[in-house]
Amino acid sequence: DFDQPAVPALEDSCAAAIAACGFLELARQCEEDRSQHYYEVALHILRTLDEKRCHYGEVSDAIVSHCSSAYHSPLGHHIHMVYADYYYMEALLKIIKGDTGFIW
Numbered sequence: 247d248f249d250q251p252a253v254p255a256l257e258d259s260c261a262a263a264i265a266a267c268g269f270l271e272l273a274r275q276c277e278e279d280r281s282q283h284y285y286e287v288a289l290h291i292l293r294t295l296d297e298k299r300c301h302y303g304e305v306s307d308a309i310v311s312h313c314s315s316a317y318h319s320p321l322g323h324h325i326h327m328v329y330a331d332y333y334y335m336e337a338l339l340k341i342i343k344g345d346t347g348f349i350w
Contacts, residue, residue, distance in 0.1 A: 266292050
């Protein structure tokens with residue numbers, strides 16, 4: 247939700263992971279200057295997720311935290327979502343391998 251009020255400050259790490267994956271796909275489809283811009287935006291999002299919202303230990307079954315399922319539902323904030331992990335991993339694989347055709 248790009249128009250959300252400042253308070254309460256709600257996050258959606260799942261949307262960030264999906265956006266990073268999408269920016270990497272745009273980078274693959276665009277010409278050089280735009281491609282580099284989209285790639286850098288994706289890297290920025292992924293670094294932020296890695297530093298602030300990813301947990302790699304055994305405490306949780308999920309990697310990405312602070313996801314949101316519904317803006318207007320208090321129960322849908324700062325939760326784990328399996329597809330946040332999926333898109334986060336897909337984005338990482340796009341960076342490492344350049345293509346993720348084997349996922350589909």
